[in-house]
Amino acid sequence: MILEPQKRISVKALTVWRISGAIKIAISWILAGVAIYLLHIFKGPFWISPLLIAIELISSYFIIYLLPSLRWKRWRYEVREEEIELQEGIFIVKRTLIPMVRVQHVDTVQGPILRNYQLASVIINTAATAHEIPALEESEAEELRRFISNLARVADEDV
Amino acid sequence: MSEPKRLHPIVIVLTIGKRVKDFIFSFIALFFIWNKGDGGKLLLFGASAIVIIGIILISILSWLRYTYRLEENELRIEYGVFVRKKRYIPLERIQSLDISEGILQRLCGMVKVRIETAGGSGTDEAEAVLSAISKSEARYIQEYVAVAKNPSVPDIEDVQEPSNHTVFKMTSAQLILLSLTSGGVGVVISAVLAFFSQLDDFIPYEKLFRGVGQLAVSNMIVIAIFVFIGFVAAWIVALFGTMLKYANFQVAKTEHDLVISQGLLEKRQITIPLTRIQAIRINENIVRQWLGYGSVMVESAGGSASNKEGSKVLLLPLVKLQDIEKILGPVLTDYRFASNFTPVPKRAMNRYVFRSWIIIVPLAVASIVFLKGWGLLSLLILALVTIWGVLKYKDAGWRLEEQQLSLRYRTMVRTTVFIKKSKLQVLELKESYFQRRKDLVTLEAFVKVGFGGAGGRVSDMDRNDVKKVYTWFSRESEKRD
Numbered sequence: 001m002i003l004e005p006q007k008r009i010s011v012k013a014l015t016v017w018r019i020s021g022a023i024k025i026a027i028s029w030i031l032a033g034v035a036i037y038l039l040h041i042f043k044g045p046f047w048i049s050p051l052l053i054a055i056e057l058i059s060s061y062f063i064i065y066l067l068p069s070l071r072w073k074r075w076r077y078e079v080r081e082e083e084i085e086l087q088e089g090i091f092i093v094k095r096t097l098i099p100m101v102r103v104q105h106v107d108t109v110q111g112p113i114l115r116n117y118q119l120a121s122v123i124i125n126t127a128a129t130a131h132e133i134p135a136l137e138e139s140e141a142e143e144l145r146r147f148i149s150n151l152a153r154v155a156d157e158d159v
Numbered sequence: 160m161s162e163p164k165r166l167h168p169i170v171i172v173l174t175i176g177k178r179v180k181d182f183i184f185s186f187i188a189l190f191f192i193w194n195k196g197d198g199g200k201l202l203l204f205g206a207s208a209i210v211i212i213g214i215i216l217i218s219i220l221s222w223l224r225y226t227y228r229l230e231e232n233e234l235r236i237e238y239g240v241f242v243r244k245k246r247y248i249p250l251e252r253i254q255s256l257d258i259s260e261g262i263l264q265r266l267c268g269m270v271k272v273r274i275e276t277a278g279g280s281g282t283d284e285a286e287a288v289l290s291a292i293s294k295s296e297a298r299y300i301q302e303y304v305a306v307a308k309n310p311s312v313p314d315i316e317d318v319q320e321p322s323n324h325t326v327f328k329m330t331s332a333q334l335i336l337l338s339l340t341s342g343g344v345g346v347v348i349s350a351v352l353a354f355f356s357q358l359d360d361f362i363p364y365e366k367l368f369r370g371v372g373q374l375a376v377s378n379m380i381v382i383a384i385f386v387f388i389g390f391v392a393a394w395i396v397a398l399f400g401t402m403l404k405y406a407n408f409q410v411a412k413t414e415h416d417l418v419i420s421q422g423l424l425e426k427r428q429i430t431i432p433l434t435r436i437q438a439i440r441i442n443e444n445i446v447r448q449w450l451g452y453g454s455v456m457v458e459s460a461g462g463s464a465s466n467k468e469g470s471k472v473l474l475l476p477l478v479k480l481q482d483i484e485k486i487l488g489p490v491l492t493d494y495r496f497a498s499n500f501t502p503v504p505k506r507a508m509n510r511y512v513f514r515s516w517i518i519i520v521p522l523a524v525a526s527i528v529f530l531k532g533w534g535l536l537s538l539l540i541l542a543l544v545t546i547w548g549v550l551k552y553k554d555a556g557w558r559l560e561e562q563q564l565s566l567r568y569r570t571m572v573r574t575t576v577f578i579k580k581s582k583l584q585v586l587e588l589k590e591s592y593f594q595r596r597k598d599l600v601t602l603e604a605f606v607k608v609g610f611g612g613a614g615g616r617v618s619d620m621d622r623n624d625v626k627k628v629y630t631w632f633s634r635e636s637e638k639r640d
Binding site for chain 1: 460584585586587588589590591592595605606607608613614629632633634635
């Protein structure tokens with residue numbers, strides 16, 4: 001589009017997304033298992049079970065393997081003196097431009113899986129919106145948070 | 160004025176009314192559950208009596224406990240029956256004071272003052288309401304706040320009167336046209352329908368209509384007439400509702416604010432500081448657009464989650480499009496209300512039509528397959544939706560000035576939004592795989608409005624056009640080139 005942002009998020013993000021995808025998929029496998037079991041007991045139509053299994057298989061492939069890598073390949077960000085630029089999205093590519101003067105505050109967030117891999121997400125809040133940069137190296141996230149909040153403080157335009 | 164003051168006792172009546180309203184459905188439910196046998200009835204009356212006495216007592220207590228005072232440049236409110244609460248609002252944090260008069264307040268010559276802060280926290284905690292104070296008191300607070308916010312102004316009296324000039328005053332003809340073309344009709348109709356469908360269990364429709372039924376079932380026309388009368392009645396109710404709400408509509412400009420006053424039974428006055436205006440929006444529903452009219456709204460940063468009205472205020476309820484520039488130009492000097500927009504490219508039309516088909520085409524196919532002959536009616540809907548899609552395409556457009564981005568698009572109504580660069584929060588571009596092949600990009604702009612954001616969005620703009628907007632908003636694009 002217009003000069004892609006340059007920085008990528010941590011490669012470990014892939015692993016994290018695969019793990020959390022696997023957890024979600026595992027839950028849906030359990031649900032599917034229960035459904036198949038119930039169908040068996042109540043003598044529901046036979047064709048539903050293989051269909052369920054097929055859907056589960058396909059979505060496993062998508063959620064654990066394909067989507068995380070597509071998502072990672074697309075994710076770019078760049079934080080400059082006066083603005084932040086983000087690019088994300090799998091089928092729909094979304095580009096976001098946030099002027100530094102609009103940033104209200106910055107958070108870093110770390111769930112259990114992220115913590116295990118020494119990663120953290122940075123959430124940038126403006127008066128109207130919130131934007132997340134997922135899965136950065138802990139040190140980088142911390143640095144980014146400092147950098148942004150310093151710059152945001154300098155240029156304080158009221159709403 | 161550091162003495163703690165109470166509100167007018169009429170507040171007790173207001174509070175009782177409000178609580179009874181909250182309880183009324185549980186009352187009705189109880190009525191149907193317990194209204195069997197004498198024991199049940201006794202229980203019912205006992206419970207109702209206790210609840211009502213409780214409500215009255217609590218209302219009186221909460222009136223007694225509610226005090227406010229102006230002290231050390233803060234508005235200090237203390238209240239709460241069981242849990243005592245204190246809310247101190249620094250005067251310079253106050254965004255606006257809305258003054259309104261309900262019927263009860265008017266009977267006692269009181270007004271209701273709603274104090275708006277920036278509402279950053281997003282809860283209703285951000286604001287305060289003085290439900291009934293005297294008019295002179297309200298004026299005193301207004302002036303006190305004005306001085307606190309603007310210490311350079313020496314004399315209050317000078318500020319209030321001379322610079323105050325009327326910007327817009329709605330004529331009765333406009334009021335009638337406004338009511339006739341308002342969308343409130345649909346709301347009232349659906350509310351009435353929903354109401355009757357809810358009452359199904361309680362009202363013995365079958366008994367009521369048994370006599371009528373024999374007549375009506377054989378005679379669909381009777382039913383049709385009933386429905387028609389119902390619709391007309393709902394429309395008339397909505398008509399009068401709108402008329403009452405917007406009667407005496409008037410906009411004035413003081414030095415720093417826009418002051419809107421409106422209403423016949425319930426008078427309302429809304430103050431919008433000019434600096435808090437985030438965007439100007441023109442809405443034209445299909446009837447008004449056809450007549451060349453639209454309504455202008457101001458989106459401001461005030462307001463909170465519980466009071467969304469505070470942030471999106473009707474500035475000109477109904478106005479000829481070509482008059483907008485003339486009326487608002489002198490008031491909002493930094494806005495340009497141009498009407499020539501750059502359209503989206505021709506190759507975007509297919510996408511607009513296609514998007515409108517996504518839901519309706521499968522439905523149409525399904526209904527033709529399953530309903531046979533009657534299903535063909537869905538083709539009519541399909542045609543309507545297609546026209547809608549084409550309209551959306553035709554209305555989409557954008558315009559860029561040095562300090563202003565203007566977007567035009569249609570959802571149900573045609574919307575034109577004017578945003579200053581200095582108020583634009585975030586810019587977002589989106590392109591799907593199919594858009595990329597056609598070099599089209601969707602542009603979305605966000606401004607802060609009350610709690611959360613608002614803005615505008617134009618689908619399928621030309622990539623080069625989007626690039627222009629993007630570089631215009633980017634503060635570092637010059638450095639990079």
